[in-house]
Amino acid sequence: MSHLPICGIVVYLTAAFLTPLLYKAHRRVAEGVFLASTLSNPVLQTLLILELSSNSWKPIVYTLGAAGPYEWTYPIRIVLEVDALSAFMALIVTSISxxxxxxxxxxxxxxxxxKYYTLFLLLDAGMLGMVLTGDLFNLYVFLEITSISSYALVAFRKHQWEAVEAGMKYMIMGSLASTIILVSIALLYxxxxxxxxxxxxxxxxxxxxGMARVALAGLLAGFLMKGGIVPVHMWLADAHPAAPSTISALLSGLVIKVGIYSAARIAYSVFWMGTDVRLLGWLVVVVGAASIIVGNLLAGFQRDIKRLLAYSSIGQVGYVVTGLGIALIPGVNPEASRAALDGALFHLLNHAVLKAMLFLSVGAIVHSLGTRDIGYMGGIAKRMPLTSAVVLLGAMGIIGAPPLNGFVSKWMLYEATAIFNPIIGAIAVLGTAFSTVAYGRLFYALLGRESRLVADRSPRDPGLWMSVPMIFLAAASVLFGILPRIPVVGLVRPARAALLSPGSYTSWLKVAGGILSSPNLPPAGQPISVFGSWVPAVFLLVFAISIAFFLLIRNLSASGVRTVGEGVKAFLSGEDERDFEALQLPGTSVVWGFAEAVKSLVNALKREHSGDLTVYLFWxxxxxxxxxxxxGGA
Amino acid sequence: MMVYLTAFALIMLGIAGMLFRRNLLKIIMALSVADSGAYLLLIAIGYRSGGTAPILTGYEGGPMVDPLPQALVLTAIVIGVCVLIMAVSLVVNVYRHYGTLDVSELRRLRG
Amino acid sequence: MNTIRSILAVSALLVILFTFILISFNPGYGLFSFGHPEEKSWRIALYKYYIENGANLSGGANIVTDIVFDLRGYDTLGEATVLFTAIAGALALLRRGGAK
Amino acid sequence: MISVAAQMVIQGIVLAGIFLTALYALLQKDLLASALMLAAMSLLMSLEFYLLQAPDVAIAEAAVGAGVSTLVLVLGIRKTGRWEE
Structure with missing residues (x-):
């Protein structure tokens, strides 16, 4: 039996225990161990994927502490179960981290x-354990490792009130969710x-x-909270900006994805085949659609750049959840449900890459400027060309601009949602419109006229250590956009097939001697082409032409700065600006009309995000x- | 039956306390009450009437209670304490910054 | 919290409590009856295996200890890691000084 | 061996005690008193665990729930304030 499934977790844990000891001796040694463990783990997970695919994606079951899970007719020890989906998630988790x-x-x-290194490694170990484990209580234990280390990391900058408040709220909400999950596990047992x-x-x-269904309700509520889905998303917009930027990248890129993964695993592999889950699927679609709207809309009205990214995470995870929900509903056009699942999983991967990249590069900007207010970032593109290019590339990816990976996955989701239900399809497109507004402001801010703060600070592009990961992520994003078949065929389709056939997840069980047959298997599904008419070369050409147009307009247009006025106001955040004189921006206010149109909705939503912890718990x-x-009552 | 009822009542009491108390330390205590309810529920699930404790020393046959939930509760108790330690160290930091533990004061982050 | 939300919160709590009472009293609903020596027909009597063979597998007379340290030893490792995480986190939060 | 009825009565008393101490702890304005009430609840819990034939859990709950938790809470109260406004 190969010991590959456990290796990754062991590497992280060993490094986590070693780092504080070695740090006392020598700092560089501890950093070496930290880097060695994190960099070697993607290799291990790739080997795991290769092993899986060479065995035609049959799940690998690894028993801890014994040769086999059976000494009786039932598995009696903790098992790790790695199928295509787990391996896919494990690769994402380890590579991004x-x-x-x-x-x-x-x-x-x-x-x-x-302590930062230790907590970082423990967070990784927890997430990796969550995606690999096949045991429900073990999932809870790893969930707690993940949660506790992320609470500590959110509040890591304890000298800032913001970090402490966000950490406190995140902790209380997360612990209540964990308790609900524990109760549900007890009911299931x-x-x-x-x-x-x-x-x-x-x-x-x-x-x-009925009792199992009540348990499912609790598990879903808990894991959706960990995934930051409306209406239990309020902690996210506080917690993600308050953490150090590297941690924000992990939280937005991975931790919420792992929550979504757990919800999907439980809904699909454990509960899906038992009964008709139409109502549940619709509920998931509705919360997903609500997340798309609320997250992307509120992202357009933030001054704080990291808060903008955090709200945008809610919106983008909404896409993933909508796709997962559509595939849960029986009787949907099978092509659509497969495309929805493909799109959801591919978007999960893309969003992890893009959001990590955005948070890292924005972190570099924030680090050098000392402020997170978009209004003061004018013209930073000239001073930090590489970082700004990565930020803008990430923004285009999230919006879903054609040559990038975000486009491909969103395209699949548009197709699937439109076939599924026109209203949901319209919401999916509307969410993209909202996020265009949000990130469009970023374009104007970064490329615009230089602000006084930027002139004073004269920031520089970061050094080699920080540039390499940004460039790596950006390259991945472009590669997945131009050659989407590589990840989709290699990783996403097997993962989708694993989700859609829960029979394969349980196929290793033997019941009463024989290998159990998997009843009611849905058709495994031929790979369908879901890309529509997606020819990367054409879009690249269009993209190049539009950049040329942009440069032309920029050079021909009248220069000059309009500092005060309605235009600047709506352009920035929709809120009343405090100090106009400090803001120096070209006054091309593209979103003014939009901001006015949705103002009442936004104000109502903002009132709901009142910052009151008990209200968040209530939701x-x-x-x-x-x-x-x-x-549960059905 | 009584044990189940008490367990569920403790869980509900804890959640209600988290919703309606305004002091952060009190909210954390309510959380630990809810956790205790979950432990009691697990132990009650494992109980078999007339069963003896799952220890073989001096065992003379007859039914035994389910040992697995007990093992789970042993793990869960430690995890609960870890959450408590983290929460209290966060509360100390909150007090340092805000000078109060009232959650209605703790709302500078919003919108 | 305002009044409407308090009423909603109380009714949500009542819904949950009612469901819990339902599942612990109503036999038709899929009940696990308290302390019933007979299992429901579909429930896996995994614990019988532990009682019969736990001592042989790991050699301890106390089956709970056998489970905690051997059969589900991995959870115990996880538990130790949680403890380590909490202590590292608490130390990070209560450390003196800090930048700025 | 105590009779079934006697055991029921004892359990009833212990369970009522658990619920009432928890309720009292949450309604109390004095945080120190509620921390001590929680410790009392933990002790009653460990008695209940013992009655439900879970001696290992009873020991752990008595040590951790009544000991460590209370210690942590009292330390927290000392660093902040004793009274809930």
Missing amino acids: AAVALFSIGYMEEDGLQ GEYGTLTMAQLGWQYRHHPT LIFLYAVLILLW
């Missing part, structure tokens, strides 16, 4: 570094007497009971009760 780790060597020049997820799925398929309980009513 390798890039972030490389960046943080140059970025974190603060006190308490050895009481009902079926096992904790292995494959076994639970098999049991539920043959004996679906979690409310979601739980609604899930129970709609689904």
Whole structure:
């Protein structure tokens, strides 16, 4: 038996325990261990994927502490179960965190570094364990490792009130969600007497009971909260900006994805085949669509650049969840449901790459400027060309501009949602419009006229340690956009097939001696072409022409700065600006009309994000009760 | 039955306390009450009436209670304490910055 | 919290509590009855395996200890890691000084 | 061996005690008193665990719930304030 599944976790954990010890001896040694563990892990996960694919994507079941899971007819020990989806997630987690780790060597020049490295590695270990494990209680343990280290990392800059407040709110909400998850696990154990997820799925398929559905409601409410889905997303916009930028990249890029993964794993592999989940699927689609609207809309009205990115994360994760929800609903056009799932998983990968890249490069800007206000970032593109190019590339990717990876996955999701339901399709497109507004402001701000602060500080592009990961992520984003078939065929389709056939997740179980057959398998599905008429070369040409046009207009247009006026006001954030004189921006206000049009909606939403912790907790309980009513009681 | 009811009542009491109390330390205490409810629920699930503790020394046959939930609770108790430690160290920091533990004062981040 | 939200919160709590009471009392709903020696027909009696073979597998007379340290030893490792995380986190949060 | 009825009565008393101490802890304005009430609740919990044939958990709950938790909470209260406004 190959020991590959456990290796990654062991490497992270060993390094996490070693770093504080070595740091006392010599700082560089500790950093070496930190880098070695994070950089070697993607290799391990790639080997795992190769092993899986050479075995026609049959799940690898690894038992801890013994040769096989069976000493009886049921698995009695903790198992790690790696199927195509787990391996896909593991590769994302390890690769992105390798890039972030490389960046943080140059970025974190603060006190308490050895604790930073330790917590970073523990966060990685927790996430990797969550995606690889096949045992429900073990999932809870790893969830707690992930959560506790992320609470500590959010509040890591404890001398800032902002970090402490955000960490406190995140911690209380996250702990309540964890408690709900623990109660649900207890209910499931009481009902079926096992904790292995494959076994639970098999049991539920043959004996679906009301109590298991109540448990599912709790698990979903908890994991959706960890994934930052409307209406339990309020902690996210506080917590992600308050953390150091490297941690924001991990939180936005990976931690919420892992929450979504767990929800999907439980909904699909454990519960999907048991009963009709139409209502549940619709509920997931609705919260996903709400996330698209709320996240992307509020992103357009933030002055704080990291807060903008955090709200945009809510919106983009909404796309993923919408896709996952569509595939849950039975009776949808199978092509559409496959395309939705493909799009959702590919968007998950793309968003992880893009958001990590955005947070890292924005972090470099914020680090050198000392402010997070977009209004003061005018003209930084001239001073930090590389960083700004990466920021703008990431922004275009998130908007879904054609030659980049975000376009491909969003295109699949547009297709799928439009076939599924025109209203949801319209919401998907509307979300893109909103995010264009949000990131369009970024374009104007960065490329615009130089602000006084930028002139004073004269920031520079960061050094080699920080540039390499940014360039690496940007290259990945362009590569996935131009050659989408590589990740889609190699990683996403097997992962989709694994989700859509829960029978394969439980196929290794033996029940009463024989290998159990997997009933009601949906068709495994021939790969369909979901790219529409996507010819990268044409779009590249269009893109080059539009850049040429942009440069032409920019050079021909009248120069001059309009400092004060309605235009600047709406252009920045839609809020009343405090100090006009300090803002120096070209007054081309493209979003003024839009800001006026949606002002009442935005104000209502902003009132709801009142900062009151008990209100946030209320929404979690409310979601739980609604899930129970709609689904558990059925 | 009584044990289940008490467990669920403790969970609900904890959640209600988190929703309606305004002091942060009190909210954390409410969280630990809810956690205790979850532990009691797990142990109650494992109980078999007339069962003895799952220890083989001096065992004379007859039913035993389910040992697995007990193992889970042992793990969960430690995790609960870890959450408590983190929460209290965060609360100390909140007090340093805000001078109060009232959650309605703790809302500078919004919108 | 305002009044409407308080009412909603209380009703949400009541819904959850009612569901819990339902699942612990109503036999038709998929009940696990308290302390019932007989299992539901579909429930896996995994614990019987632990009771019969736990001592042979790991050699301890206390089956809970066997499970904690051997059969589910990985969870215990995770638990130790959580403890380590919490202590590292608390030390990071309570450290003196800090930049700026 | 105590009779089933007696055991029921004892359990009823212990469970009522758990619930009432938890309620009292959450309604109390004095944080120190509620921390001590939580410790009392933990002790009753460990008694209940013992009655439910879980001696290992009872020991752990008594040590961790009544000991470490209370210690951590009291340290937190010392660093902040004793009274809830």
